[in-house]
Amino acid sequence: MPTLTLLQAVNSALMDEMAEDENVVVLGEDVGLNGGVFRATEGLQAKYGENRCFDTPLAESGIIGTAVGMAVYGLRPVPEIQFSDFIYPAFDQIVSEAAKMRYRSGGEFTCPMVIRTPSGGGIRGGHYHSQSPEAYFAHTPGLKVVMPATPYDAKGLLISAIRDDDPVLFFEPKRIYRSIKQDVPEGAYEVPIGKARVAREGTDCTVVTWGAMVETCEKAAKQAEEKGISMEIIDLRSLVPLDEEAFLESVRKTGRCVVASEAPRICGFASEVAAIVSEKAIESLEAPVLRVTGFDTPFPYSLEHVYMPDAKRVLAAVEHAVNF
Amino acid sequence: MSQEMLTVLETKKRGKPALPKGVDDDLVRRMYRLMLTTRLMDDRAMRLQRQGRIGFYVPSIGQEACAVGSAAVMTDEDWCFPSYREPGAALTLGADLQAIVHEWYGNAADNTKGRQMPVHYSFKAQRFVSISSPIGTQIVQGAGAAMAMKIRGKKAFSITYFGDGATSSNDFHTGLNFAAVYKSPCIFFCSNNQWAISCPLSQQTASESIAVKAQAYGMPGVRVDGNDVLAVYQATSEAAERARAGEGPTLIEGLTFRIGPHSSSDDPTRYRPSEQLEEWQAKDPIARLEAFMKKAGLWEDAFGEPLVEEINASIAEAVKVAEETAMPASATLFDDVYADLPAHLAEQRDRLLQQEKTAGAAEMDADAAFPL
Ligand SMILES: Cc1ncc(C[n+]2csc(CCOP(=O)(O)OP(=O)(O)O)c2C)c(N)n1
Ligand SMILES: [Mg+2]
Numbered sequence: 001m002p003t004l005t006l007l008q009a010v011n012s013a014l015m016d017e018m019a020e021d022e023n024v025v026v027l028g029e030d031v032g033l034n035g036g037v038f039r040a041t042e043g044l045q046a047k048y049g050e051n052r053c054f055d056t057p058l059a060e061s062g063i064i065g066t067a068v069g070m071a072v073y074g075l076r077p078v079p080e081i082q083f084s085d086f087i088y089p090a091f092d093q094i095v096s097e098a099a100k101m102r103y104r105s106g107g108e109f110t111c112p113m114v115i116r117t118p119s120g121g122g123i124r125g126g127h128y129h130s131q132s133p134e135a136y137f138a139h140t141p142g143l144k145v146v147m148p149a150t151p152y153d154a155k156g157l158l159i160s161a162i163r164d165d166d167p168v169l170f171f172e173p174k175r176i177y178r179s180i181k182q183d184v185p186e187g188a189y190e191v192p193i194g195k196a197r198v199a200r201e202g203t204d205c206t207v208v209t210w211g212a213m214v215e216t217c218e219k220a221a222k223q224a225e226e227k228g229i230s231m232e233i234i235d236l237r238s239l240v241p242l243d244e245e246a247f248l249e250s251v252r253k254t255g256r257c258v259v260a261s262e263a264p265r266i267c268g269f270a271s272e273v274a275a276i277v278s279e280k281a282i283e284s285l286e287a288p289v290l291r292v293t294g295f296d297t298p299f300p301y302s303l304e305h306v307y308m309p310d311a312k313r314v315l316a317a318v319e320h321a322v323n324f
Numbered sequence: 325m326s327q328e329m330l331t332v333l334e335t336k337k338r339g340k341p342a343l344p345k346g347v348d349d350d351l352v353r354r355m356y357r358l359m360l361t362t363r364l365m366d367d368r369a370m371r372l373q374r375q376g377r378i379g380f381y382v383p384s385i386g387q388e389a390c391a392v393g394s395a396a397v398m399t400d401e402d403w404c405f406p407s408y409r410e411p412g413a414a415l416t417l418g419a420d421l422q423a424i425v426h427e428w429y430g431n432a433a434d435n436t437k438g439r440q441m442p443v444h445y446s447f448k449a450q451r452f453v454s455i456s457s458p459i460g461t462q463i464v465q466g467a468g469a470a471m472a473m474k475i476r477g478k479k480a481f482s483i484t485y486f487g488d489g490a491t492s493s494n495d496f497h498t499g500l501n502f503a504a505v506y507k508s509p510c511i512f513f514c515s516n517n518q519w520a521i522s523c524p525l526s527q528q529t530a531s532e533s534i535a536v537k538a539q540a541y542g543m544p545g546v547r548v549d550g551n552d553v554l555a556v557y558q559a560t561s562e563a564a565e566r567a568r569a570g571e572g573p574t575l576i577e578g579l580t581f582r583i584g585p586h587s588s589s590d591d592p593t594r595y596r597p598s599e600q601l602e603e604w605q606a607k608d609p610i611a612r613l614e615a616f617m618k619k620a621g622l623w624e625d626a627f628g629e630p631l632v633e634e635i636n637a638s639i640a641e642a643v644k645v646a647e648e649t650a651m652p653a654s655a656t657l658f659d660d661v662y663a664d665l666p667a668h669l670a671e672q673r674d675r676l677l678q679q680e681k682t683a684g685a686a687e688m689d690a691d692a693a694f695p696l
Contacts, residue, residue: 034521034594058493059492126457297669298439310686
């Protein structure tokens with residue numbers, strides 16, 4: 001079995017699904033000859049031709065609007081938005097069009113497409129190459145929102161997303177694009193959308209998280225262990241639909257819950273998880289549900305390391321919950 | 325009309341070449357110095373980036389004439405909405421070299437407080453409006469400022485700079501349309517360097533030029549040799565006269581070439597033919613101006629090595645000062661989000677400072693580097 005980075009796993013999923021289904025087309029800025037600025041689409045144009053993998057003019061609304069038209073017609077486009085920070089010109093096409101196509105047409109028209117986009121901080125990219133905008137999309141009925149934390153999940157989830165009959169926002173945690181490697185099967189396989197994963201078993205405190213923060217929480221778990229605290233980590237993998245049972249079951253066992261996310265705090269997806277835990281697991285809670293998030297400031301450049309929730313901040317919240 | 329290209333520097337006429345209206349010998353020398361400074365700043369910054377001393381950089385090598393020749397037309401009443409490839413315009417408007425270098429480091433003396441990646445300058449005193457990364461957003465803002473000038477009854481203009489890729493953005497179309505409909509005094513300056521990262525111009529537009537697009541919006545479009553600083557000056561100066569006379573906006577296309585990589589994270593050999601690079605290296609805007617100055621009797625020996633050394637020394641000094649300056653303090657993270665600090669941010673700040681006291685400050689990840 002090949003050992004792949006998350007980035008290579010994304011590429012492998014695209015390679016396999018383009019072979020499997022000729023309706024799958026890849027479009028975006030620099031995705032053709034250059035293989036994407038991160039190289040996620042490397043080799044696709046050489047293998048499948050310019051009809052199936054092509055560069056677009058520089059207009060995100062154009063990329064997504066075109067993909068909506070293609071999807072309605074019957075293709076399965078996989079548009080790339082070079083950085084999720086540049087997705088906003090396409091916001092209207094995503095939330096007003098792709099998300100509502102099925103509902104507003106009474107199910108007559110559908111919009112099966114996967115918007116792949118790197119997100120998250122930790123690469124010294126300042127405001128516009130670092131943000132975590134998943135909550136904007138999770139807030140829009142009709143969209144599925146997925147974010148893998150491992151190479152294996154990246155490939156399996158991307159394949160499921162491409163085969164899904166609804167529009168999927170596929171956020172790729174770019175900070176860990178190349179930093180973790182894992183055995184990833186050759187050939188297509190699915191990791192179901194809407195199923196969370198227990199990334200680490202523990203007994204004292206549940207930490208719910210997703211994307212690159214899973215790695216940060218694993219670091220915190222090791223430090224917690226040295227202090228005699230056993231952390232359980234739930235990697236959501238998919239925000240919409242959300243596997244509530246996975247984290248509720250964990251919280252019922254540990255009695256404590258910390259939710260960790262890079263995004264700003266106000267109306268972040270961490271708040272959604274915290275609300276569900278308080279609504280449905282209050283009888284098990286021995287401490288308030290705590291959020292560890294980015295600050296409610298724009299994403300900074302020089303002070304990125306201060307802004308980003310690190311293992312220390314996760315650990316402090318876990319200790320607070322345990323000692324409550 | 326749009327396919328004609330305005331060139332001034334090389335002429336077949338004998339004798340001292342004529343200067344465009346509004347340009348005197350001193351301005352030629354000044355523009356030479358500004359272009360050279362821009363080039364030497366780029367050289368130095370790219371080396372600093374390679375040495376890991378600054379995180380990222382965007383060079384504008386080969387495009388200096390577009391930025392300097394156009395900004396040289398501006399007066400204290402005019403405003404500039406730049407992209408990241410116009411440090412030459414910032415210098416021309418009088419931005420301080422030391423301030424530029426502090427920004428590369430994002431340190432405590434940086435006037436933008438280390439908030440953005442290198443090259444995303446902001447110079448209020450020079451009316452050089454804060455640069456953002458999203459492509460094209462400044463174009464329609466430039467049109468808005470021009471409308472504001474009209475509302476105030478000013479005889480001034482705003483100029484907005486953008487690349488060829490940006491002409492595909494919604495904001496390009498909206499900006500030109502709004503400015504034309506309201507006859508706003510806006511100059512749209514496209515530095516057509518023929519590439520948007522790895523995408524050649526042919527993938528951006530099927531029009532025969534950028535300038536020709538002006539027609540459809542109802543404004544003049546001018547195509548100018550973007551490596552000819554005098555031609556750029558002349559085209560911009562004519563557009564400025566129209567703007568000040570209440571005749572509305574102009575689209576200028578400066579045809580140029582990005583000699584370097586898109587940014588310090590890019591490798592153009594992956595996608596760009598080397599013959600094209602060589603062809604354009606031969607049209608270097610600084611070398612062309614030097615040849616013109618020699619022919620026009622404007623060249624002085626001091627413009628050679630001594631000037632290079634002088635400029636390099638001032639850049640080296642600015643780098644030294646920047647490297648001796650501390651990074652911004654953690655608490656500054658929460659400033660400037662709003663005019664006043666709201667309670668929830670004060671709480672977040674206080675908790676952070678408390679935590680830094682008990683658990684120590686967060687550490688910078690030494691491996692983190694901008695990957696493109
Ligand atoms: C809205 C948006 N989409 C994508 C990007 C990523 N990106 C940065 S520069 C660039 C190419 C810009 O090309 P052009 O407008 O020609 O300017 P140049 O870099 O050549 O000066 C792209 C695609 C971005 N910054 N903003
Ligand atoms: Mg360009």
